[in-house]
Amino acid sequence: MWANSLALRLFLWAVGWTIAIVLVTGIVLSSLYRNAVERAFDGRLQVYLRTLVADLANPETPDDKLSDAVSEPLFDLPLSGWYWQVTRTDTAKPQIRASRSLWDGGLPKLPMTDANASLSVRAGYVNGPEDQRVRLVERNIDLGEEGTYLVAVAGEAAEIEDDVRAFNRALFVTFFSLALILLLTTALQVQFGLAPLKRISQQLAAIRSGQAERLEGKFPIEIAPLAREANALLEANREIVERARTHVGNLAHALKTPLSVVMNEAAARPDDPLAQKVREQADVMRDQITRHLERARMAARLTVVGTVTNVAPVVHAIARTMEKTNRDKDLRLRVDTPEDARFRGEQQDLEEMVGNLVDNACKWAQSRVAIEVLKEHTDDSRDVIRIIVDDDGPGLTPAEREQVARRGRRLDETKPGSGLGLSIVVELAALYGGSFTLGTAPLGGLRAELVLPAA
Structure with missing residues (x-):
């Protein structure tokens, strides 16, 4: 039914644009949500980072009490995915203090790039102990005579991935349902919008089969001119046929009368050879006139649409x-x-x-x-x-x-x-x-x- 039809082309066009819009919107929303989750996660890590920096800068804080600055049990649980590390960088051999959760491992440094070189706090993903993927924030601290330090805090990136994955699932279900509703709505709109054209097609078929003489009914303002022009064309066709019939009839009468006079005059002289020849040719003329007028009459009738x-x-x-x-x-x-x-x-x-x-x-x-x-x-x-x-x-x-x-x-x-x-x-x-x-x-x-x- 839809094969090679305007309705199919419109529906496929709507399907293509709907899928493209849904995909682009989904990708953009997923990216924005991931950025928001990362910013929130980084904000949480920076709270711990600032706490460590504050205690590190306080001369009254003993080195062995630095771990008490962060009140987070996960930093005491080995290989929990949550770590902090303070590294003194102005000595020949770096001095490292770290959370108990690091166990015997350590945190790598973030690569220095043009994008983060000017930032006081840098953030990114690294592989922690046991190749855990973690989100890390770090900051360089200069305490003057107390030395310079690199303070880093990391949290398990799986929390970010789980949160984003849950959001993407909800986003997929929502957008899939929305796209399905939009496509169903579009299909109904296409069918409803093209219904007047289908009605015109059916009425034209009825006119051709003789069941109707003109397009009837009310049509939308966009289709009404087409219906009016079609009806005007049908009326013009009927008028042309009627005029042709009239001309054929007039021509028949105009020719038959003088031809009858010629035949009568020839018949009045049966012994005249010329009269016999005239009557013979007049018979041929009458036959030809009858033939061609009949063909013209038939051809004119055949141009009428919808006669059954x-x-x-x-x-x-x-x-x-x-x-x-x-x-x-x-x-x-x-x-x-x-x-x-x-x-x-x-x-x-x-x-x-x-x-x-x-x-x-x-x-x-x-x-x-x-x-x-x-x-x-x-x-x-x-x-x-x-x-x-x-x-x-x-x-x-x-x-x-x-x-x-x-x-x-x-x-x-x-x-x-x-x-x-x-x-x-x-x-x-x-x-x-x-x-x-x-x-x-x-x-x-x-x-x-x-x-x-x-x-």
């Missing part, structure tokens, strides 16, 4: 008419047609085609004529109706079948008619994209098959 005709009433009406006009022959006409068969075209064209076929069958039939209508689906995915007219007359040879389809050709001049009937059927069927064939009927006579587009 029920086949069953037309066939039954023609059968009843032919039974009445052929009472002297005692013909039996059998009609077999589904009630839901519909021809995509005008009723008068269907009447003309079927009427010519049935009339021709009745002229040549001995006692029976059969009319059958079938609904079929062709190999090229078209719905068609097949109209079959059989009679029990003498039938035709293949050469005669080809001859009678030509305009004005009659095999038996004793039968009434102009010889135009079957050729009109051929032309009308071709204009509708159908076909007409002749064959041998099971009844023994001629079979005429007419294939036309179905609605």
Whole structure:
């Protein structure tokens, strides 16, 4: 349903942008939260650092009492992940005092970079004892004659990672739910927004199939101009067809009157060779005028959109008419047609085609004529109706079948008619994209098959 559709493209565009926005926002928020957690953690470490610095600068604090300055039990627990270390750096051999938690280990120094060289307090990640990853802050202290010191305090980085990981899980669940809601909302909006276009498409299909004549209903302000222009186009098409019909009729009347005068004048002089030639050519002219005017009339009707005709009433009406006009022959006409068969075209064209076929069958039939209508689906995915007219007359040879389809050709001049009937059927069927064939009927006579587009 969505294949190669505007709705699918809009939805995929929304999916792409939603995923991109959610990912970028999630990464930014996670980074900001990590920075905030690190700053808070560093602030906690700096409290311990300042306490150590204060006691170190106090001359009354004995060296062996320096560890009492930090009241944190984790600094007394071996390899707890929380450590402090004070290193005197102005002596030949550095003098180190450290928390009990360091056991026999020590804290590495942070690498000196351009970014932290000017800072009084530096912070970063290092590997502590047992390769524990710790967050470390350090500061250089100059106590003058008391010496210079590097004071460092470290805390287990796992606390930061656990906190950030918990935040990221909550962030993922929240953003996943939000993205899902946004995508569902977008899908509904796309479907709702394109619903008027789908309604227009359905109504145009109804117009094409003859179920409606124009687009009806209220449309959004963005779609309303399209509906108005479509209705205006349909009206303009109908007006053009009506004008064409009027011109064809006017031309027919304008030509027939002078042509009749010429033929009458020629008929008044039966012995005049010139009059005979004029009458002969006038017959040809009348035939050509009738042919081309009929083609113009048919082509004009075919441009009308949405014309559909029920086949069953037309066939039954023609059968009843032919039974009445052929009472002297005692013909039996059998009609077999589904009630839901519909021809995509005008009723008068269907009447003309079927009427010519049935009339021709009745002229040549001995006692029976059969009319059958079938609904079929062709190999090229078209719905068609097949109209079959059989009679029990003498039938035709293949050469005669080809001859009678030509305009004005009659095999038996004793039968009434102009010889135009079957050729009109051929032309009308071709204009509708159908076909007409002749064959041998099971009844023994001629079979005429007419294939036309179905609605």
